[in-house]
Amino acid sequence: MTDAVLEALRSAIGSDGVRHNDAELRLFAHDASNLVGEAGVVCYPRSVDDVRRVIDVCRHFGIAFVARGAGTGLAGGATPIGGAVVICTTKMNRILDVDVSSRLAWVEPGVLNLDLTRHVGRFGLHFAPDPSSQQSCSIGGNVANNSGGPHCLSEGVTSAHVLACDVVLSDGSLVRLGGEEPESEGFDLRGAFVGSEGMFGVVTAICVRLTPDPLDVRTMLLDFETVRAGTDTVSAIIAAGMVPAALEMMDRLCLQAVEAYIHAGLPTDAAAALLVEVAGAPSAVAADAEAIERIGRQHGARTVRIARDEDERMLLWKGRKNAFGAIARIKPNYYLHDTVVPRRHLSDVLDHVYRIAAEEDLMVLNVFHAGDGNLHPLLVFDKREPGVLDRVHRAGAAIVEVSVAHGGVLSGEHGIGLEKRDFMPLMFSEQDLRAQAWIREAFDPLGLANPFKVLPSPSGCGDAHAHVEGLWV
Amino acid sequence: MNPIAEFAARIGTTGEVWIRGAGTRVESPGDVRTVEAPAGIRSFEPDEMTVTCGAGTRLSDLDDVLAERGQYVNLGQLRHPHGTVGGAVATGWNDHLRLGRGPVRDSVLEVHVVTGRGDVVKGGGPTVKNVSGFDLCRLMVGSHGRLGAIAEVTLRTRPLPKATRWLSVDDVDGSRIADLVAHLYRPSAVLWNGFVGWVCLEGHPSDIEAARTEMRDHGFSNEESMSGPDLDALPYRWSIAPRAVVAHVEERPGRVTAEVGVGVVHSDEVPPRRNTDAAIEAIHRRLTDSFDPERRLNPGAGDGLIR
Numbered sequence: 094m095t096d097a098v099l100e101a102l103r104s105a106i107g108s109d110g111v112r113h114n115d116a117e118l119r120l121f122a123h124d125a126s127n128l129v130g131e132a133g134v135v136c137y138p139r140s141v142d143d144v145r146r147v148i149d150v151c152r153h154f155g156i157a158f159v160a161r162g163a164g165t166g167l168a169g170g171a172t173p174i175g176g177a178v179v180i181c182t183t184k185m186n187r188i189l190d191v192d193v194s195s196r197l198a199w200v201e202p203g204v205l206n207l208d209l210t211r212h213v214g215r216f217g218l219h220f221a222p223d224p225s226s227q228q229s230c231s232i233g234g235n236v237a238n239n240s241g242g243p244h245c246l247s248e249g250v251t252s253a254h255v256l257a258c259d260v261v262l263s264d265g266s267l268v269r270l271g272g273e274e275p276e277s278e279g280f281d282l283r284g285a286f287v288g289s290e291g292m293f294g295v296v297t298a299i300c301v302r303l304t305p306d307p308l309d310v311r312t313m314l315l316d317f318e319t320v321r322a323g324t325d326t327v328s329a330i331i332a333a334g335m336v337p338a339a340l341e342m343m344d345r346l347c348l349q350a351v352e353a354y355i356h357a358g359l360p361t362d363a364a365a366a367l368l369v370e371v372a373g374a375p376s377a378v379a380a381d382a383e384a385i386e387r388i389g390r391q392h393g394a395r396t397v398r399i400a401r402d403e404d405e406r407m408l409l410w411k412g413r414k415n416a417f418g419a420i421a422r423i424k425p426n427y428y429l430h431d432t433v434v435p436r437r438h439l440s441d442v443l444d445h446v447y448r449i450a451a452e453e454d455l456m457v458l459n460v461f462h463a464g465d466g467n468l469h470p471l472l473v474f475d476k477r478e479p480g481v482l483d484r485v486h487r488a489g490a491a492i493v494e495v496s497v498a499h500g501g502v503l504s505g506e507h508g509i510g511l512e513k514r515d516f517m518p519l520m521f522s523e524q525d526l527r528a529q530a531w532i533r534e535a536f537d538p539l540g541l542a543n544p545f546k547v548l549p550s551p552s553g554c555g556d557a558h559a560h561v562e563g564l565w566v
Numbered sequence: 567m568n569p570i571a572e573f574a575a576r577i578g579t580t581g582e583v584w585i586r587g588a589g590t591r592v593e594s595p596g597d598v599r600t601v602e603a604p605a606g607i608r609s610f611e612p613d614e615m616t617v618t619c620g621a622g623t624r625l626s627d628l629d630d631v632l633a634e635r636g637q638y639v640n641l642g643q644l645r646h647p648h649g650t651v652g653g654a655v656a657t658g659w660n661d662h663l664r665l666g667r668g669p670v671r672d673s674v675l676e677v678h679v680v681t682g683r684g685d686v687v688k689g690g691g692p693t694v695k696n697v698s699g700f701d702l703c704r705l706m707v708g709s710h711g712r713l714g715a716i717a718e719v720t721l722r723t724r725p726l727p728k729a730t731r732w733l734s735v736d737d738v739d740g741s742r743i744a745d746l747v748a749h750l751y752r753p754s755a756v757l758w759n760g761f762v763g764w765v766c767l768e769g770h771p772s773d774i775e776a777a778r779t780e781m782r783d784h785g786f787s788n789e790e791s792m793s794g795p796d797l798d799a800l801p802y803r804w805s806i807a808p809r810a811v812v813a814h815v816e817e818r819p820g821r822v823t824a825e826v827g828v829g830v831v832h833s834d835e836v837p838p839r840r841n842t843d844a845a846i847e848a849i850h851r852r853l854t855d856s857f858d859p860e861r862r863l864n865p866g867a868g869d870g871l872i873r
Contacts, residue, residue, distance in 0.1 A: 194748070195808035239697045239701070267845075273807035275828050275829045279869065281709075284701055284704025285704055287704075288700065289700055305752055331613050334637070335725065336615075373752075373773075374769055375773065376770040376771075376772035376776070433694075433695050435611070435616075465695040466614075467695050502691035502698045504696070504698050505693070505695040517699060521688065521698075
């Protein structure tokens with residue numbers, strides 16, 4: 094980063110908002126994945142005007158910028174390439190407005206997901222997208238990745254909960270995409286922006302829909318002797334006309350790891366367990382819970398444990414949400430995958446996942462959103478072991494390929510980023526990718542917003558591939 | 567040749583083309599060559615809650631097939647029951663159950679379109695959850711086919727509610743409408759004209775009865791109503807912030823019926839033109855320049871921003 098750029102940034106937003114020390118540059122060279130790039134400088138805007146000033150400097154010098162929230166992404170979406178300017182939104186963390194009667198809120202991008210839910214809890218409302226990282230991920234990051242979470246089975250992903258985004262484009266203009274009003278004119282630019290992984294512009298304020306808390310909740314754990322019995326139960330529940338609030342699955346290794354960590358009395362001898370939550374009005378909840386228990390038993394559920402109170406419910410969810418903490422006790426490193434397959438192929442694809450892991454001599458645990466077919470195979474390893482990363486990457490590639498071959502998709506909620514960029518041709522033709530590049534060019538003709546992500550070359554505006562440590566090729 | 571490729575061949579690469587559905591939403595201009603999209607349900611997977619069909623499929627045919635398995639897809643049918651799937655997606659017009667069922671745009675999982683250049687482009691994916699690549703599906707819903715002629719879609723289905731009840735509530739003025747809404751748990755619709763409120767509740771019959779009792783306990787006597795308000799006499803559609811609805815209705819009592827919590831107002835007045843922003847216009851222009859550089863597709867369709 095040249096002194097001229099640093100000087101321009103400092104005079105744009107003040108010296109205390111511009112960081113260029115080695116420790117910070119190293120920290121911001123990656124997100125929560127193992128994909129390491131190179132940060133040129135880290136800027137902390139405090140307002141939309143600061144964001145515009147930083148982008149003006151980037152445009153003046155022709156330097157790329159990467160917006161970053163809490164950096165919890167797992168696909169390298171916020172990994173800066175080739176010394177890009179990192180625009181870190183953590184200091185833009187105000188809840189600007191809550192309209193309880195219209196059930197919407199305006200927030201800055203750095204507001205943490207769970208902080209919004211906690212803030213509006215006193216009104217009996219919550220923000221429905223609940224990624225496992227919800228304690229630490231930012232809503233700006235949720236918008237960039239169109240994040241999901243266990244409760245997106247019934248409530249939908251982030252896109253369904255975003256009414257408007259205020260965005261600074263790379264040409265410096267500030268635009269409102271969507272709005273509080275329900276029917277904007279023109280194309281649904283709001284919809285196009287959500288999930289654009291920072292490549293269309295920088296979001297500076299977000300209008301989100303808030304969801305009323307359910308009147309009643311029933312959480313249950315069903316366990317099975319085979320994985321197939323569990324996945325068949327999932328399909329049967331959906332086919333019977335129910336959409337539970339959440340439908341999560343853990344396999345045996347995962348159950349064992351979690352039980353050793355939280356001592357919740359999980360069935361560690363089961364091949365798989367289903368965590369099912371039904372929520373809503375009381376009679377519907379009671380009827381669905383009864384039907385789910387019956388369907389589970391018809392499909393060979395050994396036990397059906399129904400949480401008796403909120404403490405037991407929280408304990409069951411703690412097992413699910415802290416699975417990754419538990420896994421750290423087995424091996425020091427993990428690689429978390431994210432693909433989606435049609436529900437009816439869950440068992441077959443899981444069989445492939447176990448086989449692939451065995452062939453690469455790796456341990457795999459599965460904890461995933463079974464209700465929407467969203468697999469999260471977790472490969473655990475010790476990176477000090479020579480050659481292990483190659484095996485981890487080979488296994489990951491094979492898992493992605495087998496998912497797509499079964500009619501699935503590359504990512505359900507982590508995004509494409511750098512991690513899966515070069516897998517995009519598995520799902521999309523050259524023409525499909527060119528159309529995606531057109532959308533990006535319509536928002537960012539200058540190509541300054543988070544370049545080199547999502548679109549493989551040559552669709553990515555002919556950008557040369559930069560070297561990224563840890564990238565699968 | 568598969569139906570999508572055949573559709574693309576008929577659209578070709580030159581000359582203006584109008585994609586004709588059933589003509590129930592938008593009339594064709596008459597002097598433009600017309601092409602019909604493929605029709606028919608290609609696959610329906612009740613336990614995936616997805617259905618894939620040609621854009622020319624009649625909504626009524628789709629509804630019948632889904633209903634046999636206790637499911638539906640939200641394409642705004644309450645207001646626009648007729649026409650084609652492609653027409654419903656291309657206009658993106660919502661009905662007044664949006665409060666509970668969500669907007670039409672959330673129903674589309676995968677889309678195949680033919681661009682103005684004659685290329686077939688796919689966006690999205692066949693699964694209920696997917697963040698692979700940019701969201702072409704959302705961009706196509708409500709695009710009036712100006713970026714691409716919709717050939718085939720995969721849609722997310724939902725279980726049909728066990729019961730649907732419309733209730734009318736008398737004597738609801740501006741001071742009581744917020745109170746009414748506050749006592750309802752996730753209604754599918756709340757409409758209000760300044761005097762009368764109409765509430766649609768969907769779900770388990772016992773929950774609906776309990777909600778009616780709760781309403782009465784809070785002073786909202788309610789009567790079962792066949793179908794909610796008659797909106798046919800109010801041909802114009804305003805889109806305003808939900809928080810502005812009460813003031814808007816109070817200024818025009820009895821002359822408008824508003825979707826409370828959504829912000830659509832059915833009115834006898836033409837809505838004002840909205841301001842357009844130069845940067846937003848530029849994004850629209852660049853999108854159309856790429857997808858349909860010669861402005862061949864559905865010329866004249868859409869609102870002021872789409873051209």
